[in-house]
Amino acid sequence: MTQEAEKTDQRDVVIIGSGPAGYTAALYLARAGYQPVVLAGALTPGGQLVNTTEVENYPGFPDGILGPDLMDKMHDQAEKFGAQIEYDDVVSVDFQADDGLKHVTTDSGTTYSTRAVVVTTGAQYKKLGVPGEVEYSGRGVSYCATCDGFFFKGKPIVVIGGGDSAMEEADFLAGYGSSVTLIHRRNEFRASTIMADRVLSNDNINVIYDSIVTAVHGDDKGAQSVDLTNVVSGETSSLQASGVFVAIGSTPETAFLNGSLETDEDGYITVEHDCTRTSIPGVFAAGDVVDKVYRQAVSAAGMGCRAALDAQSYLSSISQHDSVTV
Numbered sequence: 001m002t003q004e005a006e007k008t009d010q011r012d013v014v015i016i017g018s019g020p021a022g023y024t025a026a027l028y029l030a031r032a033g034y035q036p037v038v039l040a041g042a043l044t045p046g047g048q049l050v051n052t053t054e055v056e057n058y059p060g061f062p063d064g065i066l067g068p069d070l071m072d073k074m075h076d077q078a079e080k081f082g083a084q085i086e087y088d089d090v091v092s093v094d095f096q097a098d099d100g101l102k103h104v105t106t107d108s109g110t111t112y113s114t115r116a117v118v119v120t121t122g123a124q125y126k127k128l129g130v131p132g133e134v135e136y137s138g139r140g141v142s143y144c145a146t147c148d149g150f151f152f153k154g155k156p157i158v159v160i161g162g163g164d165s166a167m168e169e170a171d172f173l174a175g176y177g178s179s180v181t182l183i184h185r186r187n188e189f190r191a192s193t194i195m196a197d198r199v200l201s202n203d204n205i206n207v208i209y210d211s212i213v214t215a216v217h218g219d220d221k222g223a224q225s226v227d228l229t230n231v232v233s234g235e236t237s238s239l240q241a242s243g244v245f246v247a248i249g250s251t252p253e254t255a256f257l258n259g260s261l262e263t264d265e266d267g268y269i270t271v272e273h274d275c276t277r278t279s280i281p282g283v284f285a286a287g288d289v290v291d292k293v294y295r296q297a298v299s300a301a302g303m304g305c306r307a308a309l310d311a312q313s314y315l316s317s318i319s320q321h322d323s324v325t326v
């Protein structure tokens with residue numbers, strides 16, 4: 001911790017995370033007069049969309065919008081209505097303190113004491129960690145078929161992975177690519193039989209087993225090919241690929257919670273059916289840190305709205321909003 005002097009700060013509501021879910025929650029809570037503080041993260045404020053180029057499927061932008069520009073607009077809109085945005089990482093929480101408040105401590109040494117918390121810390125796609133992956137990210141390398149499949153219409157695509165999400169991505173992309181090649185490091189899939197069967201019976205999908213991608217190559221137009229190694233024979237080869245979809249899983253950003261909220265077996269925060277309430281009253285969660293199915297900016301924003309409304313309802317039920325804001 002880069003702590004110089006410990007500070008405390010009292011709030012009605014603290015939002016952790018500054019992706020579409022966090023900024024949308026902030027907008028709603030700010031307009032409702034709760035003066036939320038958004039702990040936006042020190043290194044990646046704006047969340048995952050800051051790392052992409054064109055976003056074509058966020059409603060309201062018929063000509064598309066660059067990911068960083070979209071997140072700047074969300075930031076400005078939340079701030080305009082009174083949200084305070086702090087570029088700080090949350091390092092620990094205490095959601096069950098004796099004083100009845102929730103305590104959220106940041107890397108810079110501030111502890112926020114608050115009646116309600118909205119957790120929107122997202123998830124990180126697992127990376128291959130091979131040469132070219134970072135260089136061609138957003139220019140061929142993608143982690144989201146729904147987001148980027150459209151850009152590879154009529155072009156050769158590879159998908160890497162062997163679980164359900166890889167099957168889903170391959171099946172979806174088969175409707176776009178001139179060909180789809182699914183590359184899996186083992187000789188059988190982890191995916192459910194029904195998902196695997198769907199892929200195996202699709203004429204536009206070819207499967208390469210026992211193989212890993214060792215590099216992505218390209219030029220100024222983007223990714224063009226991948227290098228493969230067969231892990232059994234050691235044989236190497238190259239495969240044409242304009243789209244390289246990495247579908248090897250994702251990790252929700254929940255380490256700072258240190259087990260204080262219930263999660264599922266993959267670490268995603270569990271919420272009550274049909275709402276954003278977590279296992280602790282007054283703590284709400286939204287976006288990719290909860291949702292491993294839809295994982296879209298608009299669905300995260302929608303859930304951020306629901307979390308804000310759930311938090312408002314909670315705050316008014318506990319105190320009719322007798323403000324503790326400093």
Ligand SMILES: Cc1cc2nc3c(=O)[nH]c(=O)nc-3n(C[C@H](O)[C@H](O)[C@H](O)COP(=O)(O)OP(=O)(O)OC[C@H]3O[C@@H](n4cnc5c(N)ncnc54)[C@H](O)[C@@H]3O)c2cc1C
Binds near residue numbers: 039047056091296
């Ligand atoms: C390359 C790429 C391209 C994409 N393209 C599209 C697209 O075209 N269309 C689309 O709909 N979706 C797209 N997505 C998916 C979309 O970005 C996500 O679904 C969406 O951003 C999820 O929003 P979120 O608010 O839940 O979390 P995130 O956007 O992941 O934001 C999480 C936030 O939490 C913060 N955070 C994490 N830990 C802490 C901590 N300890 N303390 C404080 N803050 C913390 C981070 O800094 C970040 O601000 C893309 C994703 C990627 C990676």
